[in-house]
Every structure is written in structure tokens, then in C-alpha cells.
Amino acid sequence: MAATVNPDLKKERENSSFDPNKITSFLYGGPEIVKKKRELESLALNDPDYQHEDLNFMSQEQQYETFLKKTLLMVTKVRELKIDVADRHFYRSAVIGTNPDPLGLHVGMFLPTLYGQASQEQKDKWLKMAENFAIIGTYAQTEMGHGTFLRGLETTATYDPTTQEFVINTPTITAYKWWPGGLGKTSNYCVLMAQLYIHGKSYGPHPFMVQIRSLQDHKPLPGVTVGDIGPKFGYGSVDNGFLAFNNVRIPRENMLMKYSKVEPDGTYVKPPSTKLAYGTMVQVRANIVVNSGRVLAKAVTIATRYSCVRRQSEMKPGHPEPQVLDYVTQQYKLFPYLAAAYAFWLTGQTMMSVYTTSSNQISKGDISALPELHALSAGLKALSSWVANVGMEECRMACGGHGYSHASGLPRLYANMTPGATYEGENTVMMLQTARYLMKSYNQSLQGEKLAGSVAYLSGVQPVPAAGRTRNMLDLGVLCDAYRHRAARLVHEAAVQLRNERQAGKDQPDAWNAASVDLVKAAMAHSQYFVVKNFAERLTDSTLDSSISDVLTRLCQLHALHGLVTNSGDFLEDGYLTGTDVRQARRHINALMAKLRPDAVALVDAFDFPDGILNSVLGRYDGNVYEHLLEWAKASPLNKTDVHQSYHKYLKPFLEDNRAKL
Numbered sequence: 199m200a201a202t203v204n205p206d207l208k209k210e211r212e213n214s215s216f217d218p219n220k221i222t223s224f225l226y227g228g229p230e231i232v233k234k235k236r237e238l239e240s241l242a243l244n245d246p247d248y249q250h251e252d253l254n255f256m257s258q259e260q261q262y263e264t265f266l267k268k269t270l271l272m273v274t275k276v277r278e279l280k281i282d283v284a285d286r287h288f289y290r291s292a293v294i295g296t297n298p299d300p301l302g303l304h305v306g307m308f309l310p311t312l313y314g315q316a317s318q319e320q321k322d323k324w325l326k327m328a329e330n331f332a333i334i335g336t337y338a339q340t341e342m343g344h345g346t347f348l349r350g351l352e353t354t355a356t357y358d359p360t361t362q363e364f365v366i367n368t369p370t371i372t373a374y375k376w377w378p379g380g381l382g383k384t385s386n387y388c389v390l391m392a393q394l395y396i397h398g399k400s401y402g403p404h405p406f407m408v409q410i411r412s413l414q415d416h417k418p419l420p421g422v423t424v425g426d427i428g429p430k431f432g433y434g435s436v437d438n439g440f441l442a443f444n445n446v447r448i449p450r451e452n453m454l455m456k457y458s459k460v461e462p463d464g465t466y467v468k469p470p471s472t473k474l475a476y477g478t479m480v481q482v483r484a485n486i487v488v489n490s491g492r493v494l495a496k497a498v499t500i501a502t503r504y505s506c507v508r509r510q511s512e513m514k515p516g517h518p519e520p521q522v523l524d525y526v527t528q529q530y531k532l533f534p535y536l537a538a539a540y541a542f543w544l545t546g547q548t549m550m551s552v553y554t555t556s557s558n559q560i561s562k563g564d565i566s567a568l569p570e571l572h573a574l575s576a577g578l579k580a581l582s583s584w585v586a587n588v589g590m591e592e593c594r595m596a597c598g599g600h601g602y603s604h605a606s607g608l609p610r611l612y613a614n615m616t617p618g619a620t621y622e623g624e625n626t627v628m629m630l631q632t633a634r635y636l637m638k639s640y641n642q643s644l645q646g647e648k649l650a651g652s653v654a655y656l657s658g659v660q661p662v663p664a665a666g667r668t669r670n671m672l673d674l675g676v677l678c679d680a681y682r683h684r685a686a687r688l689v690h691e692a693a694v695q696l697r698n699e700r701q702a703g704k705d706q707p708d709a710w711n712a713a714s715v716d717l718v719k720a721a722m723a724h725s726q727y728f729v730v731k732n733f734a735e736r737l738t739d740s741t742l743d744s745s746i747s748d749v750l751t752r753l754c755q756l757h758a759l760h761g762l763v764t765n766s767g768d769f770l771e772d773g774y775l776t777g778t779d780v781r782q783a784r785r786h787i788n789a790l791m792a793k794l795r796p797d798a799v800a801l802v803d804a805f806d807f808p809d810g811i812l813n814s815v816l817g818r819y820d821g822n823v824y825e826h827l828l829e830w831a832k833a834s835p836l837n838k839t840d841v842h843q844s845y846h847k848y849l850k851p852f853l854e855d856n857r858a859k860l
């Protein structure tokens with residue numbers, strides 16, 4: 199087995215213009231954090247207790263069992279090692295790699311819902327148990343018949359004042375809870391979203407704490423039907439489940455009552471906003487923005503390293519086969535996603551800081567930031583997960599045949615991450631939520647109100663095309679202005695279309711539906727402007743080392759120019775940009791790719807994913823792809839024997855029969 203680094207990758211690293219550690223530090227928030235991250239990762243990756251056979255060689259049941267064992271062990275070790283709450287994600291992502299785990303919903307949604315929706319008494323009752331994994335919960339909201347439309351949920355929680363209980367019921371097949379992670383086999387509790395009924399009146403979806411399995415033998419409690427929904431496109435390591443209730447009674451105190459309340463006599467106390475009950479989803483949407491940047495960074499790391507190791511064809515007659523990354527078409531596949539990975543990594547950080555600030559404000563009772571937080575997180579969640587989806591698949595195809603093998607790590611990455619476009623709010627639906635906020639804000643600005651936050655640019659912007667001046671299309675100020683203009687114009691146009699549909703006689707819902715393609719387009723443009731502006735703003739950080747600000751600026755330019763060229767119609771339509779501008783943009787893209795080419799490997803190294811997290815033969819840091827491909831294939835279950843048992847069962851008699859008939 200080759201112990202040295204592949205010479206092509208070695209040369210790439212020697213020729214780069216900067217020290218990747220400096221960018222790593224920038225991406226993670228400083229050298230101390232990077233040090234901590236690496237310590238925790240190496241602790242997890244070198245722990246023999248976490249080793250197991252490749253998941254790709256396992257059945258769904260084995261994957262679940264392996265991951266359950268591993269995550270429970272992780273919980274115990276996190277406690278023993280006394281890892282700080284803020285640092286746990288480093289350890290966790292090294293333990294689970296690119297796979298989801300059966301406790302993900304407990305940590306990612308069940309606990310956050312208790313923090314965000316439970317009253318102090320309820321926290322006193324359940325938090326200690328939940329934080330210490332004495333109970334395991336999930337977030338059971340989606341039903342077979344309704345995921346998107348929460349107001350359409352059918353599960354009921356009917357208050358019975360005589361016993362001071364809620365009666366939980368699943369009235370139809372379509373009311374079965376369907377999909378919650380960790381529900382199928384793992385959880386014994388859930389936060390259940392159900393329609394609250396008091397004295398025959400409906401009050402909409404509310405969260406309830408419901409025990410579903412016995413704490414003694416883990417059997418479903420009386421009246422509870424629960425199980426696993428079966429194999430999926432990915433997510434083999436998670437038991438997504440179904441759940442139904444047959445008039446199960448829970449105490450009044452089990453409705454999470456930080457905001458809405460039901461008094462013993464059935465009096466309903468209204469929350470400051472009904473949408474506060476949706477708070478956990480907003481938090482996870484913000485997390486998905488972070489995660490999208492990370493998964494794209496992983497995919498690009500794999501494809502870029504492999505493209506430097508892979509040599510193919512003859513560029514010049516008689517010359518050695520070039521590294522495939524030297525083909526400009528290959529660069530055009532990968533570099534825009536390299537740039538996008540950086541863009542979303544930084545967007546994710548901003549999104550989380552907006553989330554933290556706004557949610558602190560909200561938990562103190564000031565809910566004014568809620569609409570902006572919802573609109574921003576919904577749009578960025580949709581944009582980032584869409585781009586990550588397309589980017590992961592592009593990276594896989596850019597690896598040729600070997601990209602199709604599970605050895606590349608790319609199919610599993612894709613299968614596990616693609617539902618990010620669906621869960622936590624289907625992307626089109628999320629974009630339409632952002633569009634709703636944009637329309638509202640736009641109308642407010644027309645009435646002379648001053649707008650703040652991400653929509654401030656809509657205030658007073660007249661979408662008048664600038665007359666034909668020449669522009670430097672590499673100037674980040676020019677690029678931000680162009681994105682801003684496009685977003686403002688598309689918001690304006692969607693609003694005009696909406697108005698026209700209304701004037702043509704449609705009612706508001708029909709007009710909205712008729713204009714919805716344009717509304718999504720406007721929300722996309724708004725979100726893309728946010729991402730480009732955020733990237734450019736991060737580069738103005740005066741503490742940024744000059745050796746890395748050059749290369750980061752190139753990435754930012756490439757990200758903005760690539761988006762501009764692929765959506766050129768939007769920028770040209772009203773004459774804001776000219777054909778010359780777009781032609782110039784295309785030329786700049788080629789020049790930028792040539793400049794980025796020597797730094798490509800260093801730029802993916804800077805993401806700092808150890809091999810154990812990447813889990814890809816093609817993306818190995820040492821580039822020793824071929825020997826490990828062979829080693830990986832040899833470990834496949836079909837290769838455990840030279841002659842497979844099916845030969846004796848099927849092939850042998852078949853061949854013998856055919857030979858006998860000759």
C-alpha cells in the first residue's frame with residue numbers, strides 16, 4: 199500500500215499561493231477553534247469503539263442498528279469526556295460522518311422544542327430527563343396526508359375539562375404521523391403537533407408532549423400504533439416512523455405552554471403570535487443553511503482532489519494525459535460550486551447569528567423580529583439546499599464512472615442530503631413564504647414606510663435601468679448593485695403581476711397562484727442578493743490576512759459572475775446590464791478559473807475535512823485512489839468467497855443445462 203502522497207496532489211499543494219490553514223481559521227472562527235475541532239475529530243476518528251464495516255455493505259436494519267449503537271456510545275462518551283456544548287458538533291460530525299443518526303431529531307428538534315415552547319414548570323419536569331437521554335423524543339408533525347399545510351393537520355387534541363386531560367386521536371389513515379426521524383423504533387416520547395379543540399372549537403396546531411412507548415419494555419403504550427416507514431432513497435441509518443393514536447389521554451400539563459395556554463376550565467390563553475409554535479422549524483431551517491454549505495464543501499473536496507489525481511485523454515498529441523482538472527470544462531463544473539460552498543458557508547454563519555439575536559429578542563417577549571427571521575431563513579434554506587443538491591450531483595458526474603460507485607462517497611452524501619430540499623419546509627413553499635414577506639414589504643415601501651433588515655433595499659428603489667455606462671464587472675460593488683437591482687426589479691414585477699391578476703378579476707388566492715412562478719423568482723433573486731452581498735461584506739473584514747483575501751475575492755467574484763451569467767436574462771431584460779457586460783462577465787469567469795486553478799486543492803483542503811469525515815476513496819487527502827478502490831471493492835460482501843453460493847443454487851444448473859442441450 200502506498201504510504202506517500204500522490205505526486206500530483208503533492209505538487210498541487212506545493213504550488214498554491216497561500217497557506218490553507220489561514221483560510222481554515224477564517225472559516226471556523228479562529229485558530230483556537232480549529233485546534234479544538236481537530237482535537238475532537240481525532241479523538242473520535244481514532245476511537246476503536248466507533249469502527250464498523252462500511253455502511254454501504256449493510257442492509258437498512260444493520261445500518262440502523264450500527265448507528266444506534268454508535269450514537270448511544272457517543273452520548274456516553276461526550277458526557278465522560280465533558281465536551282463543551284458549543285464544541286459537541288465537531289465530535290458528533292466526526293462520529294457520524296455524512297450520515298444522519300437515530301438521535302438527530304432528539305437533539306435537533308425535540309430538545310429545542312422543549313427549550314423554546316415549554317413553560318418553566320414543564321422545563322423543570324422534562325428537561326433534565328431529555329438532556330440526559332433518560333427519555334428519547336422526536337418531533338412528530340408531518341402526517342401521511344399533510345406535511346406542508348400545517349393548518350390542515352388532522353390529528354386532534356380535544357380538551358376534556360372534566361378530567362383536565364387532552365384526548366389525542368388519529369381520525370383517518372391520512373392523519374397518521376409519517377416521517378419523523380427516530381420515531382420508528384427509538385423514541386419513547388414525542389412532541390406531537392395536533393389540532394387543539396376546546397368545547398368544540400378549533401384553535402389550530404399546538405405542540406404536546408406525549409409518551410408513546412413504555413419506559414419498562416419499550417412496547418407501544420395502549421392506544422398507540424407506531425412503526426418504521428420502510429426503506430427510503432437514503433437515511434438508512436435512521437428509523438423514520440409512523441404513529442397513530444386511538445383516543446389516548448394525556449394530562450392538561452402536557453400541552454407545551456410557554457406561549458399558548460389552556461386553563462383547567464378550558465379557557466384558552468392566546469399566544470403573542472400563533473407562529474411562535476413554528477419556532478423549532480425556523481431554527482432547523484437556519485441550521486440547514488449551515489449544513490448546505492458544508493455538504494457542498496464535502497462534495498467539492500472529493501471531486502476536486504480526484505480531478506487532480508485522475509488523468510484522462512490526450513490534450514496535446516504525444517503528451518502525457520493531463521489531470522482532468524486542467525480541462526476548462528471540468529473547472530467550469532467544479533469551481534462555481536467551490537465558490538458556492540464558500541458563499542453558503544459564510545451565509546450560514548450570518549444566518550445563525552441573525553437567528554441567535556432574533557430568538558433572544560423573541561424569547562424576551564419582543565416578537566417584532568419574527569417575520570424577517572422567518573422570511574430570511576425560509577428563502578436561504580431553500581436556495582442553499584437547492585444549490586447543494588445540484589452541486590453534489592454535478593460533482594458526482596464530474597468524477598466519471600467512479601463517481602457512481604459508493605466508494606466515492608458521493609451517492610450516499612447526495613441521498614442523505616437531498617431531502618434538505620423537502621424537509622423542514624418544501625423549497626418552493628419556503629420561497630413563496632419569503633415572497634409573501636417581500637410583497638408585504640414592497641407595499642409598505644410604496645406607502646412611504648422605511649424598511650429595515652434584509653429588505654431595506656426595497657425602500658425607495660425605483661427599478662429604472664441605468665443608462666449605458668461601462669462597468670467593471672469584476673468590481674464587487676458593481677456586482678452587488680446588479681444583484682440588488684435585479685432583486686428589486688423582480689420583486690416589483692411580481693407585485694405588478696399580482697396586481698394585474700387582481701385587476702383582471704381574480705380573487706387574492708387565485709391571483710397569488712397565477713403569479714407564483716414570478717413570486718418564486720423574486721424570492722430567489724432576493725436570497726441570491728443576500729448571499730452575494732454577505733460574501734462581499736465578509737471580505738471587507740480588516741483583520742483578513744492579505745494572502746488569503748485575494749483568493750477569497752476571486753471566489754466571491756466567480757460566485758457572483760457565475761450566477762449572473764446563468765441568470766443573464768434577468769439582468770438584461772430591462773437593460774440594466776448590456777450584452778457587452780454579460781460578455782465581459784463570461785470572459786472574467788474564464789480568467790478567474792485560470793487564476794483559481796493552482797489554488798483549487800488548497801481551497802478544498804482549507805475546509806479541513808479529515809478522511810474519516812469525508813468517507814470517500816476518491817477524495818482521500820493522500821490521493822492514493824486506485825489502490826484503495828481495489829481494497830474497498832475486495833471488502834464487498836460479494837467477494838467474501840471466490841465462488842458465490844448462488845452459483846450452486848442457480849448458475850451451475852443453468853450452465854450445465856445449457857451445455858447439455860448443445
Ligand SMILES: CCCCC/C=C\C/C=C\C/C=C\C/C=C\CCCC(=O)SCCNC(=O)CCNC(=O)[C@H](O)C(C)(C)COP(=O)(O)OP(=O)(O)OC[C@H]1O[C@@H](n2cnc3c(N)ncnc32)[C@H](O)[C@@H]1OP(=O)(O)O
Nearest residue numbers: 286287290305306345346347348473476485572621622623
Ligand atoms: C452532539 C451535538 C449534536 C448537535 C446537533 C445539532 C443540530 C442538528 C440539527 C438539525 C437536525 C437537522 C436535520 C434533521 C433531519 C431532518 C429533520 C426534518 C424535520 C422536519 O421536517 S419537521 C416538519 C417540518 N415541516 C414544515 O416545515 C412544514 C412547512 N409548512 C409551514 O411551515 C407552514 O404550514 C406554512 C409556513 C407553509 C404555512 O403556514 P400557515 O398556513 O399557518 O401560514 P400562512 O401561509 O397562512 O401565513 C400566515 C402568516 O404566518 C407567517 N408565518 C408562517 N410560518 C411562520 C414562521 N415559522 N415564523 C413566523 N411567521 C410565520 C407567514 O409569513 C404569514 O405572515 P403574514 O400573514 O404576516 O403574511
Ligand SMILES: Cc1cc2nc3c(=O)[nH]c(=O)nc-3n(C[C@H](O)[C@H](O)[C@H](O)COP(=O)(O)OP(=O)(O)OC[C@H]3O[C@@H](n4cnc5c(N)ncnc54)[C@H](O)[C@@H]3O)c2cc1C
Nearest residue numbers: 337339340344345346377378379617620621622623624626
Ligand atoms: C428524510 C425526511 C425526514 C423527515 N423528518 C421529519 C420529521 O422528523 N418530523 C416531521 O414532522 N416531518 C419530517 N419529514 C417530513 C417533511 O417535513 C415533509 O415531507 C415536508 O415538510 C414536505 O411536505 P409534504 O411531504 O407534505 O410535501 P407536499 O406539500 O405534498 O409537496 C408536494 C409538492 O406540492 C408542492 N406544494 C405544496 N404546497 C404548495 C403550495 N402552497 N404552493 C405551491 N406548491 C405547493 C410542493 O412544492 C411539492 O412540489 C421528513 C421528510 C423527509 C423526506
